[in-house]
Amino acid sequence: MFISTVTETVSRVEAVLDAAVQTIDITKRFGELTAVDRINLTIDAEEIFGLLGPNGAGKTTLIRMLTTVLQPTEGTAKVAGQDIRRSPNKVRQKIGVVSQAMTLDVELSAWENMELYAKYYDVRNPLRRERITELLEVVGLLDRADFAVGSFSSGMKRRLELVRSLVHRPRVLFLDEPTTGLDPQARIAVWDYLRKIHKEEKITIAITTHYLDEAEALCDRVAIVDYGKLMALGTPAELKRKVMGGDVVEAEFTSLPDEAFGALKDSDFTIQIKRRDSSLTLLVKHGAEAVPKIVELVNAKGGKISSITLREPTLDDVFLHFTGRSIREDTGVTRKRFVSSWEGMRR
Amino acid sequence: MGGNAPMKGALWVCERDIRKFIKQPFVMVSALVGPFLMLILLGSAFGGSITHVPIAVVRESQGQFSSTYLDIVRDQQNCAFGGVSCGDAFRLKDVPSLDQAEQMLRQGQVKAAIYIPSGLDNSLSNSINVAITVYLDNTDPLSAAAVSAGLTRAAQQLSTQIRVVSAHDPTVTLDTANFYRNVLYIEFMAPGSLVQAIFIASIIGGGISILFDKQRGILEGYLVTPLKQYEIVIGVLLAGVIKAMFSALTMLFLAIVVVGVRPMVDTTNFVLLLFTVFLTALGLISMMTAFAVRAPAPEVYQLTAFPINLVLYFTSGAIYPIDGFPDWMRQMSAINPETYAVHALRLLMYKGASFEAVAIDFAFLAAFTAIMIVIATLAFKRAL
Numbered sequence: 001m002f003i004s005t006v007t008e009t010v011s012r013v014e015a016v017l018d019a020a021v022q023t024i025d026i027t028k029r030f031g032e033l034t035a036v037d038r039i040n041l042t043i044d045a046e047e048i049f050g051l052l053g054p055n056g057a058g059k060t061t062l063i064r065m066l067t068t069v070l071q072p073t074e075g076t077a078k079v080a081g082q083d084i085r086r087s088p089n090k091v092r093q094k095i096g097v098v099s100q101a102m103t104l105d106v107e108l109s110a111w112e113n114m115e116l117y118a119k120y121y122d123v124r125n126p127l128r129r130e131r132i133t134e135l136l137e138v139v140g141l142l143d144r145a146d147f148a149v150g151s152f153s154s155g156m157k158r159r160l161e162l163v164r165s166l167v168h169r170p171r172v173l174f175l176d177e178p179t180t181g182l183d184p185q186a187r188i189a190v191w192d193y194l195r196k197i198h199k200e201e202k203i204t205i206a207i208t209t210h211y212l213d214e215a216e217a218l219c220d221r222v223a224i225v226d227y228g229k230l231m232a233l234g235t236p237a238e239l240k241r242k243v244m245g246g247d248v249v250e251a252e253f254t255s256l257p258d259e260a261f262g263a264l265k266d267s268d269f270t271i272q273i274k275r276r277d278s279s280l281t282l283l284v285k286h287g288a289e290a291v292p293k294i295v296e297l298v299n300a301k302g303g304k305i306s307s308i309t310l311r312e313p314t315l316d317d318v319f320l321h322f323t324g325r326s327i328r329e330d331t332g333v334t335r336k337r338f339v340s341s342w343e344g345m346r347r
Numbered sequence: 348m349g350g351n352a353p354m355k356g357a358l359w360v361c362e363r364d365i366r367k368f369i370k371q372p373f374v375m376v377s378a379l380v381g382p383f384l385m386l387i388l389l390g391s392a393f394g395g396s397i398t399h400v401p402i403a404v405v406r407e408s409q410g411q412f413s414s415t416y417l418d419i420v421r422d423q424q425n426c427a428f429g430g431v432s433c434g435d436a437f438r439l440k441d442v443p444s445l446d447q448a449e450q451m452l453r454q455g456q457v458k459a460a461i462y463i464p465s466g467l468d469n470s471l472s473n474s475i476n477v478a479i480t481v482y483l484d485n486t487d488p489l490s491a492a493a494v495s496a497g498l499t500r501a502a503q504q505l506s507t508q509i510r511v512v513s514a515h516d517p518t519v520t521l522d523t524a525n526f527y528r529n530v531l532y533i534e535f536m537a538p539g540s541l542v543q544a545i546f547i548a549s550i551i552g553g554g555i556s557i558l559f560d561k562q563r564g565i566l567e568g569y570l571v572t573p574l575k576q577y578e579i580v581i582g583v584l585l586a587g588v589i590k591a592m593f594s595a596l597t598m599l600f601l602a603i604v605v606v607g608v609r610p611m612v613d614t615t616n617f618v619l620l621l622f623t624v625f626l627t628a629l630g631l632i633s634m635m636t637a638f639a640v641r642a643p644a645p646e647v648y649q650l651t652a653f654p655i656n657l658v659l660y661f662t663s664g665a666i667y668p669i670d671g672f673p674d675w676m677r678q679m680s681a682i683n684p685e686t687y688a689v690h691a692l693r694l695l696m697y698k699g700a701s702f703e704a705v706a707i708d709f710a711f712l713a714a715f716t717a718i719m720i721v722i723a724t725l726a727f728k729r730a731l
Contacts, residue, residue, distance in 0.1 A: 067571045068570070068571065069567060069570050069571060089573060092571060092572060092573045093573050095571065097568075097571040099564060099567070099568060099571075100564075101563060101564030101567075101568075102563070103563060103564055103565045103568040105565075117572075120569075120572045120573065120574055121572065121573060122573075
């Protein structure tokens, strides 16, 4: 017993020492708006970590602080063992960053884009040549190495940006919305390449996303961020379990009187209920028992259910649970407010 | 009922364009700035008379006649086209020896030297015809023509006066000696075109590409790399200078091959010329970089950059001697870096001038460049 406790403690201490990223009360304010509000989180070495939240939630601001572009208003963080405030230059040596904006030089070839980046990081030949060849190979662009990037599809450009940020073998790779603006096929291709890179480079990857499927498909652990605050953190499975051990029931109905909705809401098995057009999503305690009760209740109140399914909770449900709203309901208001104050700060 | 009357549609299309036009006052104004500047600057430059041209006087004869001649020269007036405003044509400077006058001529301190030989007054007293020699800096063909015309007129007036006061009628003629080979007007303009090539390269190669990089987030992308801020600034400026120097040297090549400009061929001169181009390019690139990164909107930069080019170019003396400018324009040219660049290039290309001759130009350009680098660095750091 004693020995195992010690071992556990030691391994936890090691994990903290080895942490790729550790934030301590990190906060950023733009005027009156608090974009990031005292976030404390640890990203372990070699994990794929997702920051999930709607547009304007503060994900990008957090990433910009961790990548030394912005100074925190309060708090700090350690990235790859270095303090972002005290030694930003050491941090920069150890991180790779793919921002939301396309920053490739379209006039230059894929190889030239890689080569220049390698030079910024002082990666010298012959290592430079080997490294670029290896990386272009990984994302299937080696045969296009000498083509101008302007001729690439958006998926190819994203892949190139991805490996360009790896020329110097960084310890942590930050990706800000890596698949935004890509078609579904290109998105899946980028995911595959990310997994491949993660495996081959033994690197920590931190990605921000507002796509739940992306977080679920890629991430070992996910942090849910909204209004600058950390709402939940854990593996997708843990988070789902945290949804009070419940199951999700989805029902399509042809009619649903308000009375029936009210009865469902007040019933003792319902944890959460949401109505959208002609469908209902319920978070319930024991799915198998709840399904017949739901049908019964709705029928009794004069409604009619056309289909009903029971499924495991998804991250979407998790998100709904922790933030009280669906991620797809992202209102333009928060985003606009955020963007305008952001621009005000840049002036 | 539906359906507009014929041609009504054209009205709506027109209305849309006019509405948009009115909503963009800046575009409207800037469309006028160029032509208006051209009117003011070109009109003032070419319309002005060449006055106060500095001339060295080497006087080896101190008699009555030569004094009268110099008085007549001092009284010469030059008037603007249309003749409303006139001014003293020449500004005389007494110089002890011909050697010194030559040196001043070479260094561009004077545009001509009048040489009054020792026997002149005696000869005239004895009714012997005489000649006064004028050495002209003919690398400035417009000033040279004005000097030559004015001094010849003065010689004729002196002859007339002598005839009135004495029974004899010796004549005074003017020998003009071109100090350099004849420089054509198009050659006179060429240094200005070199400088303009540098400036336009700074607008396009320097400012606009930075503007795009800033908009696309590439400047911010630099910040997550280990590159230092000063390295980014120096890198950007250096690239701009290389592009501008390439542009200027191509212009020089075209001027020589296509236009037939014949600059002096001399290693020292060429090195000094390269240095002038380098300093000018660095100064102008820094200026336009600072402007580009701090411009409130890309349009502001794009629309103002070209009028700035016009002002600098026309007040630099690139196309017309500064001696012909009205006062306000002369003051502008005194603080315009392109003035010094054009002056230095002209000296180096056509006079085979030494370093001392262009030292003042270099000093001004170096000071301007240093200030602009500081401003650009600060502006850039804030933009990053």
